[in-house]
Amino acid sequence: MRRAVREWLARYAPEGVVAVALSGGADSLALTAAACAEADVVDALTVDHGLQSGSAEVAAEAAAVASRLGCRSARVLTVTVERSEPGGLEAAARRARYAALDEARQRLPVLLGHTLDDQAETVLLGLARGSGARSIRGMAEFDEPWGRPLLGVRREVTRQLCADLGITPWEDPHNSAPEFTRVRLRGEVLPLLEEVLGGGVAAALARTAAQLREDGEVLDGLARGLLDDARERDALYIETLATVAPALRRRVIRAWLLERGAKSLTDSNLRAVEALVTQWRGQGGVAVGGSPSGTRLVAAREHGRLILRSE
Structure with missing residues (x-):
């Protein structure tokens, strides 16, 4: 645990x-105990969601333990969870x-206690979504401001340290x-995979995820350069996009849509927009996001360019 935190600090927060x-x-x-041993200064932040009776007492006790471990400060943050929001209570x-x-x-960077087991569960969830390599490359060690020093540490090790x-x-x-999908993955699916495949599944x-993340970072870097080449004010040149490999083309389209305000892009969204470039038959635009007011963003082809308009 201490070595994992020490190595993360050396890379991302010297x-x-x-x-x-x-x-x-x-x-x-x-994680808090290891951080107090390895970092110069640690501030603990505990979120009280107010979803269970006694949650305030749990948060207060966590903050008290943080102070005993040596944190400079320990704060409890009370939040209100909107139960009617999309994605369910967990989201x-x-x-x-x-x-x-x-x-x-x-x-400050915020360290999160996600372990190797959490990473394995995230990969399985991404695999089930079927949205390509991006959805199964898991969580990053550092996705500013969120740091995850324990992605190489098993959950059993954290319990042993406590x-x-x-x-x-x-x-x-x-x-x-059991109503939460991740709980069933943790308690049923992963143990079954370990049994059937002879162990080592979570680590594999x-x-x-780590290998796909490395590959994805290279492709994303190439796509950023291509996006600059294809850009013409707020549009993209079709000719530039049509001549590159599909993996790069979809990354360029995705980056362009996100920077223009598109939300929750799916693989089917991206492929439909890509078809405006590679399979043009005069089809209409593709909706890529909307707002509560009723306005929606639509990608369309116009005069040899890919444009984004509000409708």
């Missing part, structure tokens, strides 16, 4: 000043949590609730 997202669970408690809580952490971090330090982690009831999935 000044040694970080914040830690502390839920009170084993992963974040162990709404995640959005509220990250927004609160981002607001409170005071420009036991060694005499810390009792909080057990979130949501982590055993994490290695696959």
